[in-house]
Amino acid sequence: MxxxxxxxxxxxxxxxxxxxxxxxxxxxxxxATAPADAAPAAYNxxxxxxxxxxxxxxxxxxxxxxxxxxxxxxxxxxxxxxxxxxxxxxxxxxxxxxxxxxxxxxxxxxxxxxxxxxxxxxxxxxxxxxxxxxxxxxxxxxxxxxxxxxxxxxxxxxxxxxxxxxxxxxxxxxxxxxxxxxxxxxxxxxxxxxxxLDPAAKEQVKAINTRLSSLSTEFSQKLTAGTKDGALVVKDKAALAGLSAAEIAAAAKGGTDRGLAGQYVLPLQNTTQQPALASLSNRATRQALFEKSWNRSERGDANDTRALIQEMAQLRAQKARLLGYPDYASYTMYDQMAKDPATALSFMNGMVPALAAAQTREAAELNKAIRASGGKFDVEPYDWDFYSEKVRKAKYDLDESQIKPYFEITRVLEDGVFYAANQLYGLTFKKRTDIPTYHPDVSVYTVYDQDGSELALFYFDPWKRDNKQGGAWMSNFVEQSKLLGMKPVIYNVENFTKPAAGQPALVSFDDVTTMFHEFGHALHGMLSNQTYPSIAGTNTARDFVEFPSQFNENWATDPKVFASYAKHYQTGKVMPAALMAKIEKARTFNQGYALGETVTAALLDMKWHALPADAPKQDVDAFEKAALAATGLKVDDVPPRYRTSYFRHIWANGYSAAYYAYLWTEMLDHDAFQWFTDHGGLTRANGQRFRDMVLSQGHSQDYAVMYRNFTGRDPSVAPMLKARGLTAPTTD
CATH class of the missing domain: 1.10.1370.40 (Neurolysin; domain 3)
Structure with missing residues (x-):
């Protein structure tokens, strides 16, 4: 993920x-005031x-x-x-x-x-x-x-x-x-x-809501500032050994942009792990970068978020009790597809044994690689990506530097993301320069429907900025609604590393997957066909809204789509089949880590929102440590994707007790893709069925009914585990 x-x-x-x-x-x-004996005036x-x-x-x-x-x-x-x-x-x-x-x-x-x-x-x-x-x-x-x-x-x-x-x-x-x-x-x-509620309880709820709103806004602002301030500043270029010339140039520009000429800046991404950790050969630099990430919101300064979290967690639990729920997780999940915390926890805990075993195997494999390279230490979190990349290269003969030249960002967008939407849904796209944007990095496209009519407007904002929140997302400037006569105006925002001037705009395959993911959300908004705005587009439950986005990731590796966009930025030649096969073969590598960090974060989220109303304010670090220890996973080696103190999803972005949604919808994604595979894969007929029965529907139906109408069955977790390489493939 x-x-x-x-x-x-x-x-x-x-x-x-x-x-x-x-x-x-x-x-x-x-x-006007009417005489007492006059006929009632029209209501106006x-x-x-x-x-x-x-x-x-x-x-x-x-x-x-x-x-x-x-x-x-x-x-x-x-x-x-x-x-x-x-x-x-x-x-x-x-x-x-x-x-x-x-x-x-x-x-x-x-x-x-x-x-x-x-x-x-x-x-x-x-x-x-x-x-x-x-x-x-x-x-x-x-x-x-x-x-x-x-x-x-x-x-x-x-x-x-x-x-x-x-x-x-x-x-x-x-x-x-x-x-x-x-x-x-x-x-x-x-x-x-x-x-x-009675009047007194309503006033209590109002006061809590007002306070929570202010705390959430303050948290988000502190986190954005703390993430910027937490960037690693390096004075010696030698400490950046392992990074490419383009990455070092970008780091040098980052230093210049911050008034630190001659120094190098590695800005933080929103997640615990940082992209550069896979390449940095200097262990001290890796450790410093990881610790900057891990402690970005726990430095005891003006951007420390822990006091805000203490109060938010307590207020949420108190609000839940006022409204008749045992905890905030039970309160917030009332309208989700999973319905209650027990269902979500059962779903996630069911993956823990396979994940724990995979993490143990992977750690042993990395420790073996460390010994082979002369290291006298066991793998730490800041070592994991570096040595897993070495193992991946050895096992699959796959090097990220071999892959990136085939992923030039505009070609990925136009000949990959847009091309898949054309093949599935008949959409076409035209770039335009007459629509003003909020930043020069943003590009705009008109989206045309299968009959040639104008369907939507799409904005694309790919590059990381210090004043941009971390992560990637989709939203609307204008929401689709037949009642209001509105067609959708949608944007995708990412945080990819911008190349230095004169360098090609190349992205990683992980970034490619993110582009397909966010455009899946965009399609959910663009293809909405509802009268009422409250049920249109992505106005769905958290554990359903990520389904179209994660499903859309599958087309990034569809052979027809891949051949359309994975072309060398200099030669224009399609990525060799042998290299593509290596990418496919390596997709199940390191899944104990990749899936484990997400499961751990989701379980941490649930722990925070299972607090009862009478619980005192929690020591954030102590609570987090106990919650992570209870997961049964190797959290010392595989920390959560988001630490409590920089978990923007759950403290500011509406995913409280809902981070599990990424896992739940991944189950839906793989199960639905299995349906596509069983019915001919990438075809207009299949795309039209998905459009008509899912993407256009918003929240006009019960989610479970909508899913069954499309696939003819309830979802199964088996295709997800198979795709992750956590179960042996079945044979027919």
């Missing part, structure tokens, strides 16, 4: 919602009218944001105006004297908040991918307001009464299946948010 995760920032911010008034808006629909509530660049839809194609007109100073007024408008819209729905109907309550809620959506979508994108001190300050100011708005909606007694009346009478309403899903989701969200 790569450094990849869905950070649907706009959706996450709206799910965290908020309430505030603001000045500078006009009002519409003001009512007062709704403020926004001003500024986000008050109306953009006039650019697809209503894409016009970054030539957007300034940092526009965001906070727009968000606060959008909050006030949405608050007024919600109050108008709640106070409507007419009996509740699906149209005047549920559809009205679906239509509300459009200015806020526009402003928040763009703000979330730039604060994630191109932030600065001004944007961080706005994030700090607005996040509690958004949390308060969310509470003002889902703890509104009058509004809940209308939704409940519709829910209770659902059988008589003649709703379509997607309407029934929207209504059911809305009702469940109200109940889950505390609509049935």
């Amino acid at each position: 790569q450094a990849k995760f869905l950070v649907n920032a706009a959706l996450a911010a709206m799910a965290a919602g908020a309430l505030a008034g603001c000045a500078g808006m006009a009002e519409k629909g003001a009512m 509530p007062v709704i403020p009218v926004g001003t500024g660049v986000f008050a109306q839809e953009s006039t650019l194609p697809f209503h894409a944001p016009d970054f030539t007109k957007i300034k940092d100073s526009d965001f906070q007024p727009a968000i606060e105006q959008g909050i006030a408008i949405k608050r007024a819209e919600i109050e108008a729905i709640a106070n409507d004297p007419a009996a509740p109907t699906f149209e005047n309550t549920i559809v009205a809620m679906e239509k509300s908040g459009q200015m806020l959506d526009r402003a928040n979508a763009v703000f979330s994108a730039v604060v994630g991918a191109n932030t600065n001190d001004s944007l961080d300050a706005i994030d700090t100011a607005t996040s509690p307001q958004l949390a308060a708005l969310n509470d003002s909606i889902y703890l509104n007694d009058k509004l809940f009464a209308r939704v409940k009346a519709l829910h209770d009478a659902q059988a008589t309403l003649g709703l379509t299946p997607d309407q029934a899903m929207v209504l059911g989701n809305a009702y469940d969200r109200f109940v889950h948010s505390g609509a049935n």
Whole structure:
């Protein structure tokens, strides 16, 4: 698994919602006071009218944001105006004297908040991918307001009464299946948010939500700053032995960019392990880089995140108890495909014996390689990637430096990622230069459907920057909705190492896989075909949303797709079949580590969110140590992919008690790919079936039913374990 995760920032911010008034808006629909004996006036509530660049839809194609007109100073007024408008819209729905109907309550809620959506979508994108001190300050100011708005909606007694009346009478309403899903989701969200609580408990929930929103924002900002500050600075070029000339040049540029001319900077990726650890031959440098990564958020400085985590974990447990759940994991998993923590834990713990055995074998193999090279030490985490790369080269005659020249990033995108989408779904792509972006690194494409019509707009932002959050993600500037007449405007963000000037833009095969992964999320958004925005595209459960993305990774090694993009950047020749065969053969190598670091992180996440409400604040390091020891895995050699203190997924990005979703959806991914394999593989017919039955559906159906409709069966973990090389292949 790569450094990849869905950070649907706009959706996450709206799910965290908020309430505030603001000045500078006009009002519409003001009512005059009628004489007491006059006939009742038509219901005409007062709704403020926004001003500024986000008050109306953009006039650019697809209503894409016009970054030539957007300034940092526009965001906070727009968000606060959008909050006030949405608050007024919600109050108008709640106070409507007419009996509740699906149209005047549920559809009205679906239509509300459009200015806020526009402003928040763009703000979330730039604060994630191109932030600065001004944007961080706005994030700090607005996040509690958004949390308060969310509470003002889902703890509104009058509004809940209308939704409940519709829910209770659902059988008589003649709703379509997607309407029934929207209504059911809305009702469940109200109940889950505390609509049935007494007034005092509601106030407690509101206070917790506001505090959690602020803590989460602060955590994210501290982590971004700590990751930047944690970069390894090297003064002696000799300490970088093992890196390529291009990598050393990039490190030198990093030093210059930070005002450290003549020095070399290795910036940190978001994960525990760092890419350079596979190449650095100087053990002291490897150890220093690993320790910079491991301790990035635990240096006792202004960017230490542990105090924030202590409070968040305790507040989440207290919130769960208020809402009738034993712990936060049980609370947050109510709408997931797995349904409850026991199911997720059983699924993960079932892999531990095979993983532990694989890790023991792999460690022994690495220790043997260390001895063979004259080392007198046992493998440490900072040695693992270096010696596993040596073993991989010896076993499979495979060297990363042999592979990279075949993966030039634009060719991978256009002749690989896009080509696969064309073969499966009939999509075509055209690069355009007339759409402004938030950074020069970003490129934009129009996506055309199989009939030649315009389907979507796609933005691609590949290179790591110090002011960009770690990892990789997809989100929307505009969400697909037939109700609102919107086509999707989608972006993918990655954190690949940018080449030095004059160097080719080559990426690793891991990066290639990440590109296919994130574009799987993009396809989920692009191919959405829903009326209601709340169930469109990637608005699905965490343990389903990663299914289309992980499934899309399979096409990176499909022979037809691979031959289209894996071409030498100088000669244009396709990668030799023998080298491709080595890549395929090596894919199951080191899986005790690769899968183990993810399982360990997911189990650590579950431990944090199994805390009871009466538990005291935890010593973060002591808790983490005990939780990791309980996994039954070789955590001293194979640390978790994310340490507690820099686990952005669970403390800031909505994956609390949901990091297991990557594993769960990997099961779905391999099982679904087995279906493709059994039915002819990469064909338009198979792609159309997947598009029609999964990618277009959003959350319009129950996830288990949707999956069974596509494959004709419940998912099995066997194809996943086989693909990972953790079980012997079966023979027919």
